[in-house]
Amino acid sequence: MSSQILISASDVSKKFCRSLKRSLWYGLQDIAGDFCGLNRDWLRLRNSEFLATDRVSFEVRRGECLGLIGRNGAGKTTLLKMINGLIKPDGGRISVRGRVAALIALGAGFNPILSGRENIYINGSILGLSKREIDEKIEEIIDFSEIREFIDAPVQTYSSGMSVRLGFSIATALDPDVLLLDEVLAVGDQSFRSKCFNVIGELKKRAAIIFVSHNMGQISLACDRVIYLASGATRFLGDCGEGLQRYQDDLACESTPETNKSVNFNHPVSDATFYLSNSEVPYGGVVRARVEVVVEEPMPDVHVRYVIADDRGVGFADWSSKRLGFKVELERGRNEISLGLGPLCLRPGRYWLSVTFQDETGLHNNIWTERLHELKVTGCVVGGYLYQLDDSGFELVHHEP
Amino acid sequence: MVSGADRELTEAAYSPEPEIRKPLLLLRSMFADLMASRELAWRLIVRDIKARYRQAFLGFVWAFLPPVATTLVFVFLNRNGIISVGDTDIPYPAFVMIGTLLWQLFADSLTAPLTMITGSKSMLTRINFPREALILAGIGQTLFDFTVRLLLFAAVVAYFRLSLPLTALLAPLGILAIIGLGLMIGILITPLGVLYTDISRSLPILTGFWMLLTPVVYPPANEGVLGFLARYNPISPLIVTTRAWLTSGASDYLAPFLLVAVLTLVLLMLGWLIFRISLPHLISRIGT
DSSP states (O other), rough: TTOOOOEEEEEEEEEEEEEEEHHHHHHHHHHHEEEEEEEEEETOOOEEEEEEEEEEEEETTTEEEEEEEEEESSSSSHHHHHHHTTTOSSSEEEESSSSSEESSTTTTOOOOTBBBBHHHHHHHHHHOHHHHHHHHHHHHHHHTTTTTGTTBBBBGGGGHHHHHHHHHHHHHHOSEEEEESSSSSSSSSSSHHHHHHHHHHHOOOSEEEEEEEEEHHHHHHHOSSSEEEEEEEEEEEEHHHHHHHHHHHHHHHHHHHOOOOOOEEOEEEEEEEEESSSSSEEETTEEEEEEEEEESSSSEEEEEEEEETTTTTEEEEEEEEHHTTOOEEEOOOOEEEEEEEEOOOOOSSEEEEEEEOOOSSSSOOEEEEEEEEEEEEEEEOSSOOOOOOOTTTTOOOOOOO | OOOTTTTTTEEEEEHHHHHSSSHHHHHHHHHHHHTTTHEEEEEEEHHHHHHHHHHSTTHHHHHHHHHHHHHHHHHHHHHHSSSSSOOOOHHHHHHHHHHHHHHHHHHHHHHHHHHHHHTHHHHTOOOOOOOOHHHHHHHHHHHHHHHHHHHHHHHHHHTTTTOOOOOGHHHHHHHHHHHHHHHHHHHHHHHHHHHHHHHHHHHHHHHHHHHHHHTTOOOOSSSSSHHHHHHHOOOHHHHHHHHHHHHHSTTTHHHHHHHHHHHHHHHHHHHHHHHHHHHHHHHHHHHH
């Protein structure tokens, strides 16, 4: 039983068109062609068409959960829509066995004016439940949704979270062989989400599941294998952990470097140059940062601070000379300060290093920078991530007039 | 409750091959879906009717207003000599009212498929369900409205003391034919109408114009442009015959009536086939 293949896709491709006007016109041509039963080269790309799904093949067996990952626009939803039979592939073949439930849009067909109870019947019918099946399960559905007190109120008075709860509860009554989940767990509060996960775990015992999510934790929790799509093509198919690693590595590389770097300094600093020994560092490694600074008058007590933050500006590490008890004294002319930063036990990804110099009052910045150096942490982490907050790496190498 | 593992598994296969290459399979799945869609269609009819009247203070009055308004306009125009429609077998207000009711039925059937499909866009692009349900629900709503409006017919019959001839028993056939013709045209324009909004925009204008070219508020003419139109306008024989059955008895337009009815049946099947084949393409073109 567990070896039963329920979803199989071989060389599945789908074209889309970038221009709406052309898309509609091609649509008309395709309908005419299909109606006449014409044999044509379905994969030939016409003007402004591109492959949204490019020769994707995989199989999912009963009792298995396949994670579908990839960046926005990688073709995940398109693939799900083809498996669900909503749109036709332009190449290849998909075969799906058994009852299919697609939790792509929860609560599709809800009418806002009607009550929650009435909408359970409507939405259930749309999903393919008979009236008898809904009658049997309606109490279960209402209990699961935890909105019994509002069930006879119009759905338009529900919060978005409540609608989603109701939608998911109806969908869980389906008992499918094939379950397609598209980002449905991105909404709803934490307790409801974990409840949904339990249901999915139950369903997994007897269904083949395809699960789309951008939450890597959810994927690694629910899935046995992953398929990683990039611009419609399969980049990886296989073990979950390995696939997630590949995806995250790619994300770190591909993300467009934002170069809104800023460097500012003011009197008495007249010039400052910054160096970083290497822009890529393995997990747990050390980088060396050097600053050459020219001052017009001596600064007896400078507070030097290095901060490592991620793309969103969340700080992960912070080295401060003052907190460490170092006294940095700058003399008139050229000074050079070199610091070893690390060990960087940071989750692999892209970070930004910035540096500030403050005078002895701590109120006045003499040098302040933002996104000074890009720093990529590479490697694979087993277990949890450690945030480096250790100051032991602070090291004053030399300080010369 | 049959658990997933023991159930007989149906297999669905999707490939770029045109489905029409396997016509028997296609026809079988069309009829299977039609059968499977009855319950959902009923739910959708109930949903739309409930929702429509629950948020309206005037409720069912809205079903009566359009034919009443049309009738009043033409009775006013005729009585004041602005237009002159000539003699009718029955009092003119009754004549206009019955004609308008039948025309409205046709116009509603014509717009129902496209309205239902475009109104269910978000459902169509996300859930796989028997889409025939949308068409059936459209017909159901149209029939519901018509049934409500039959009260107007009853009122007219009572007020003018019209006696119903025996042929009135044939009227349901005429009504069926009118719905069929509207539906046939409606389904045929749906694929184009889903892709291009030009269709839904022009529909009210076209049906308004078409009504004036049809003997709805005036009796059919035998000569001239109107005579030509009465003969070659497909909806004319249906409306004229059905009205005659309801009021005066026999109709002179029985042969064209039958011809239109048969053609409607054939083209309706064709429309359904096109609808089936075009849906996956439409869904992939209207996206999200």
